[in-house]
Amino acid sequence: MSRPLVEAVNVSKSFGHTEVLKGVDLQVHAGEVVCLLGPSGSGKTTFLRCVNALERIDGGWLRVDGELVGLLERGGRLHRMTDKQIAAQRRDIGMVFQRFNLFPHMTALENVVEAPCLVRREKRADAERRALALLERVGLADRVGNYPAQLSGGQQQRVAIARALAMQPKLMLFDEPTSALDPELVGEVLQVMRELAADGTTMVVVTHEVAFAREVADQVVFMDGGVVVERGTPEQVIGAPRHERTRAFLARVRSGDEG
């Protein structure tokens, strides 16, 4: 088997005296969709943020595409990366946030074009052509000139997905992409993500959408209390959970869905 795209071994992370990650192991292979499930405070979002160095890990190691995240090995020692080196590393990792975080002073098109032009030094015309194609792919061809404030939450999140894809990342991270959406807008965002998964995009998705995880994920990872409690195929983890904590969580989430 080839080397995993994301390789986390015994990753730990504390905020002050609170230990949020207590030794997380995780592997994501190219083309795979991994869904992280777990109650709030389980550390799944923190772990996702560590993968593109939005948070520093305190222990263990974390590699993306063979490179340590935020660190360089030189002369048998680890060195922290400079701001520029971290930025270069993040270029290949796309991230979609719970609260979209679109740039409010730019139109949908400008949001998507910005990073390829500024960071990858693409020609404006080329970047715009690709951006239009991406916006069409997420179903927003008629909204390219709108500012984020003029779009619904679901449309904003789809622009955010197009914005991340514009950098042609090897890996896409989704941090609860539908949690801030009105219920009737969740479907359109999940549909876009389903299509991405079908195209073979490598994705790590932190989500509460159990049905989505069951349908799309190749690997489901259940986290609680800063550790991985259970992992496996959706059939194993969601269909036949072995741990009491997993069962309790799934029961809670499902009763919420029906209520």
Added chain:
Amino acid sequence: MTAEPGASAPEHPADAGRPGAVDAVEVRHPWRWVALAVIAVLVAMLVHLLVTNPAFDWAFTLEVMNQTAVIRGVLLGTLLMTVLAMVIGVGLGVVLAVMRLSDNPLLSGAAWVYTWFFRSVPRYVLLTFTGSLGALFAGGLSFGVPFDFLLTDALGTPELRFLNLDQATIYRLLGGYAGGVLALGLSEAAYMAEIARAGLLSVDRGQHEAAEALGMTKRQSMRRVVLPQAMRVIVPPTGNELIAMMKDTSLLSALPVTLELFYQVTQISGRTYQVLPALSAAVLYYLVLTSVLMVGQHFLEKRFGRGFGGQAAARPAAAGVALGPGGAK
């Protein structure tokens, strides 16, 4: 007909018996008419005063406004000075704000001390002080390698200085136009630093993260994402500062800068004993300048308000930006 009182007959037969359009008497506002009457009387009194009082001499005021020295005062002493001082103030202020928010305690401390000092000294005092600073440089002032005389002692190197100013030149520079630009600009930077800091802090943390997650460096994210949004918060108070600065140029006689509008007008009023008409010329010029600046401010606010306000109703509450629409006026 079973319709409620006040409701007109329904237009559609299917709506028969259901209430139609509301036809109600609007609330009356009698006090508005009283206020109107009071203000009308006050305005009439003011106009009467301005037109009939012999202490005003509008022909003379106009004559003063047309004097070459006064017009030069408006253009060079007031307008140009304002622009130059604000350029220093805004530029240095943004740098100070970024320093203040930096992780480096030395930079943030230095910015704090700077702001503390220049906010503490009144502008009139600062201008007078600047005019007297030449006293510090009895031996003149040189630009070059610091402490080069120590190097000369130790290594026998020649003097490493490329520009020497003697004391008279320093007095002339600091006690004149350049001193005014410098003092007002440095003082303004302290206030602009606070305004810019508030603006930078108003930008949601998620914006930095989104920019950095796209592979932008901190610098790129500041320039392309954070600053343009901060500008929306920075521009309105900066317009205020600009107008205040324009009026503070009237303090320049403390240096003394004689080129400036207010000084020129007081000279004329002293010469002619026509105090009110001469000063009215200055008041009118300040009114005109402020009006022009306010128009400029309006367009700047519109430029940096892009994407905010307007269609606020379409904005979901969960949008990544926690700022309300519009902006202060």
